[in-house]
Amino acid sequence: GENVEQHPSTLSVQEGDSAVIKCTYSDSASNYFPWYKQELGKGPQLIIDIRSNVGEKKDQRIAVTLNKTAKHFSLHITETQPEDSAVYFCAASMGGSYIPTFGRGTSLIVHP
Amino acid sequence: GAVVSQHPSWVICKSGTSVKIECRSLDFQATTMFWYRQFPKQSLMLMATSNEGSKATYEQGVEKDKFLINHASLTLSTLTVTSAHPEDSSFYICSARDESNYGYTFGSGTRLTVV
Numbered sequence: 001g002e003n004v005e006q007h008p009s010t011l012s013v014q015e016g017d018s019a020v021i022k023c024t025y026s027d028s029a030s031n032y033f034p035w036y037k038q039e040l041g042k043g044p045q046l047i048i049d050i051r052s053n054v055g056e057k058k059d060q061r062i063a064v065t066l067n068k069t070a071k072h073f074s075l076h077i078t079e080t081q082p083e084d085s086a087v088y089f090c091a092a093s094m095g096g097s098y099i100p101t102f103g104r105g106t107s108l109i110v111h112p
Numbered sequence: 113g114a115v116v117s118q119h120p121s122w123v124i125c126k127s128g129t130s131v132k133i134e135c136r137s138l139d140f141q142a143t144t145m146f147w148y149r150q151f152p153k154q155s156l157m158l159m160a161t162s163n164e165g166s167k168a169t170y171e172q173g174v175e176k177d178k179f180l181i182n183h184a185s186l187t188l189s190t191l192t193v194t195s196a197h198p199e200d201s202s203f204y205i206c207s208a209r210d211e212s213n214y215g216y217t218f219g220s221g222t223r224l225t226v227v
Binding site for chain 1: 223
């Protein structure tokens with residue numbers, strides 16, 4: 001089955017800096033890669049996703065890049081703010097009826 | 113966007129009692145819903161896949177008689193933790209797939225504490 005590795009497990013940055021979280025996947029058939037943000041005591045919320053027919057997607061301060069050949073994708077957050085502090089999960093799935101496989105999560109801490 | 117409502121957000125129960133958690137898709141129909149368990153500082157662990165009108169599919173190691181799942185309608189799935197014990201204390205999260213796209217929407221989670 002699919003295996004998703006996520007790094008780093010913890011990321012500490014100063015407000016205004018950029019943050020990058022990287023994930024790799026094992027199944028070349030995966031074609032849908034969502035990113036979720038989970039705040040303490042809440043369920044994960046989808047913040048951005050990318051499909052395998054594009055290499056990059058941007059939404060204001062967040063962007064995701066995908067390298068299908070290398071089987072890795074990354075989340076980029078620019079101009080970080082304290083409210084960006086949360087746990088971020090990447091996931092990969094083959095879309096359709098396939099359940100996404102999640103990474104282990106990255107705890108992002110943005111210091112004011 | 114798609115919204116999934118999960119209740120209760122937290123519950124404390126005595127050991128040996130049962131607890132029911134509800135998961136509703138508010139603005140879309142979900143033939144499939146998923147139940148996850150999450151331990152502190154860990155990732156989401158899929159417990160079971162809930163299929164409307166049929167039996168749930170449980171992941172290996174999850175006791176189906178302890179974690180009863182019912183998906184009686186296209187918008188509601190319930191998870192009942194039967195004869196709860198302190199080791200069942202955890203954060204339970206449901207998710208529903210919007211059939212119109214690949215998106216999986218999560219509920220807000222339920223913090224279960226068994227005393």
